[in-house]
Amino acid sequence: MDDRDDFEIFLIATPGLEAPLCAEAKDREFMGARTVAGGVQCSGGWSEVWRANLELRGANKVLVRLGSFPAVHLAQLDKRARKFPWADYLRADIPIKIEATSRKSRIYHAGAARQRIERAISETLGAPISPDSNLRVLLRIEKDICTLSIDSSGEPLHKRGHKPAVAKAPMRETMAAMFLRECGFDGSEPVLDPMCGSGTFVIEAAEIALDLLPGRSRRFAFEDIVGFDNDLWQTMRNRVHPRETAQSFYGSDRNEGAIKASASNAEHANVYQITRFQHRSISDIKPPEGPTGLVIVNPPYGARIGDEKRLRSLYGSLGKVLANRFKGWRVGIITTTPGLARATRLPLLAPGPIVDHGGTKIRLYRTDPLQ
Incomplete structure (x- = not known):
């Protein structure tokens, strides 16, 4: 080669x-x-x-x-x-x-x-x-x-090859991983997503904690290029072994189908042993026992005029629950407008850059550990 x-x-x-x-x-x-x-x-x-x-x-x-x-x-x-x-x-x-x-x-x-x-x-x-x-x-x-x-990739790299079930309006794995990084997540703390959909944030966080390679389950276009050495490639793929982690990663959603999809995806990704998914509404979420960590959430944005007004009460409820129950936790919220982010009444830091999510402009709004 x-x-x-x-x-x-x-x-x-x-x-x-x-x-x-x-x-x-x-x-x-x-x-x-x-x-x-x-x-x-x-x-x-x-x-x-x-x-x-x-x-x-x-x-x-x-x-x-x-x-x-x-x-x-x-x-x-x-x-x-x-x-x-x-x-x-x-x-x-x-x-x-x-x-x-x-x-x-x-x-x-x-x-x-x-x-x-x-x-x-x-x-x-x-x-x-x-x-x-x-x-x-x-x-x-x-x-x-x-x-x-x-x-050299072939199919886009967010298609990890081990996530069969997809919820409505999914966050791509590549974006979720980068938002986790922007929140300062390095795998050493728990993560909770209270609107987890098909579990993307939770599963990415668990994979990062275990240092599982994102491309381990799929095929790539470079396997059809001159000089491809399959033996060397298999050696590379098997070189990194999962590391130990004491953390668990949590997702909840009010939609029961989303919870089933998340659990199934976690099993396919081989992180089911450190992920927990529960059928819960926002008002019922509580911090898990153990150390504080990161709450990361991609709530609905609303695409039509008038949606924002209706959604503000949802963001307000989310903010109230987090402020009251999640002392010491950092929060990352991905949404479209400053108005929705502000509706949480959380102490937000300066927003991250505008990110193109399939034509929708979104941003990451973060907090320091809640007091």
Whole structure:
């Protein structure tokens, strides 16, 4: 396997969560990790690409930049694409999907540029082109520079591969992990989510505490790339053993179906032994026995005008219960407007950056330990 150390590796972040992803990449010792527009850039060979997919909780995708060249018209792009060493990376027997974008360039027609790359690959390498392939080659043309990358992940990385049941309006695992990090969670304290839905925050917190690798249960597109070494990959996957934890992680929800989904997901993720889920309304939640920790909650936001007014009483009830019963606990609330956050009447710190949650703009509102 060619494990040269000069690949640019690009970690795609959820917009607004670039900083915690960069902090995670640095914690995991990815070389030269720094935030750039849209994510985090670092460098390394193929084994680092695999490791990024396996270990990073906050990345949505891991792209590998293969090379770049200037081109100002389609004939030039065609010529350069035919000289590109596709056989170093792509197998002739694996279908490829090509995607192209163009910005501020004389080659302005992304569809025509994509067709040139498709033809170059199919005619020089012999690999079939398929719009349904899991292995994507990306062409980005910006200011007349063509950059070629491979999406090494395949399916988005929030699809951990061990969570079959999903509740309504789910929080993606990648986002939940980064919000936990932004709340200062490192696995050493209990976490409680009183509106847990399908259990994403609780399960992510338990996995962090046990140091379970987020990519341990799934397949990745890089397994279809030239030089993939399955024995080495299995060694990497099995290298980290769960660590011990004395903590437990708690979820409750007024919806009984959500509690069943959470328990099932915790079992599939192999964290059922340290998670507890209960069918409870907000007014019935109490802190578990033992040390204080973090309450993190993603309450309903309301999408329509007029919803906010109706939801304020829910946020008010939540705030009252937390203020009265959860002394010494920190709180993290993810919501859309300052008005809803303020309705809790909790002593909120300055809000976190605006985060794009599937088109909805949300923010993390935190407290210090409640007095």
